[in-house]
Amino acid sequence: MLQLDLTNAIKGLKKAKAKNIFLQIPEGLKTKTEEIVNELEENGLNVITAMDPCYGACDIKQTEAKKMGCDAILHLGHTKFVEKNSIPIIYAPLKYNLGERFERITKIITEYLIDEKINEVGLTTTAQFLNYLPLLKKELEKEGIKSVIGKGKRVEDGQVLGCNYSSAQVSAKTIIYLGDGLFHPLGIHFSTQKNVIIANPLTLEIKTLDEEKDKFIRQRILLIERAKNAKDYAILITTKEGQNRITEALKIKKDLEKNGKKVKIYSMDFISQESLLGINAESYINTACPRISIDDYFNYKKPIINYTEVDYLIGKKNYDEYKLAIIY
Ligand code: SF4
Structure with missing residues (x-):
């Protein structure tokens, strides 16, 4: 059901008069690399494929593309995120074709909202289901449910x-998340403090976040408290363009030092436990993708927290006001 349509991307590359393409493919699509390259070559393009891991549109390899003599980047699977380009970047997002599942999930959402007497919602989703949001809005409004698609900053509405989570900052008290997984709905809740309803168009399930948000906050507090015991910290910075936060890293270094901690800053492209071998710090502060310290923290031998969580560690904020990073 996930579809990648290269037609518009090829048109975009031709319009940009690009001949030599630096291709970035997300991990989940790597097995289709040869097929994709064949299609591009059949359209007269020369392709160099980047094989370093690529998890988001924040990871644009402009320097590498130019080093390889390429005149454009084709970035697959994500929507535009990095604003300053020194080389044309064409995006080809992956999109779900839900077929009749869309009607079914719309009916499930409508019935749920009517049962719960909710008459105003904000609508959110990820890039893969984005084309369904205006349709969902139209259907909900037919039933008298006011539906708002929030303005995104550096992302689509x-x-x-x-x-x-800029597009979730709307006046409605309830936010519908159309999609799968828990990470994004948790992010919506902890950046807005609103009720989030997950409507999964693949499994046709609908549920609230009640249990998960309590479990999540308990995990975060536990991790931050473990990190608090450290005396030596390693602040981790990535060189990836859309995730580089040197200014924040320097500020956090000062904040921690004022609190009697020892701090060193380490830079790398791909942050992983392996890249940190040999470092004796007792805790890591991640300034790159927040998912590293949320989805993957158990892969690290020392407690790893996000830079936005340092304020809880040094007692500047208390856990009642816990918020996930919103970067835009
Ligand atoms: S920083 Fe992380 S969450 Fe944000 S776009 Fe990049 S990979 Fe996705």
Whole structure:
């Protein structure tokens, strides 16, 4: 059901008069690399494929593309995120074709909202289901449910990313998340403090976040408290364009030092436990993608927290006001 349509991307590349393409493919699509390259070559393009891991549109390899003599980047699977380009970047997002599942999930959402007497909602989703949001809005409004698709900053309207919930900042008290997984709905809740309803168009399930949000906050507090015991910290910065936060890293270094901690800053492209071997710090502060310290924290031998969580660690904020990073 996930579809990648290269037609518009090829048109965009031709319009940009690009001949030599630097291709970035997300991990989930790597097995289709040869097929994709064949299609591009059949359209007269020369392709160099980047094989380093690529998890988001924040990871645009402009320097590498130019080093390889390429005149454009084709970035698959994500929507535009990085604003300053020194080389044309064409995006080809992956999109779900839900077929009749869309009607079914719309009916499930409508019935749920009517039962719960909710008459105003904000609508959010990820890039893969984005084309369904205006249709969902239309259907809900037919039933008298006011539906708002919030303005996105650096993302499409209604779109959420693990590091960007700008489009969820709407006046409605309830936010519908059309999609799968828990990470984004948790992010919406902890960046807006609103009720989030997950409507999964793949499994046709609808549910609230009640249990998960309590479990999530308990995990975060536990991790931050473990990190608090450390005396030596490693602040991790990535060189990835859309995730680089040197200014924040320097500020956090000062904040921690004022609190009697020892701090060193380490830079790398891909942050992983392996890249940190040999470092004796007792805790890591991640300034790159927030998912590293949320989805993957158990892969690290020392407690790893997000830079936005340092204020809880040094007692500047208390856990009642816990918010996930919103970067835009
Ligand atoms: S920083 Fe992380 S969540 Fe944000 S776009 Fe990049 S990969 Fe996605």
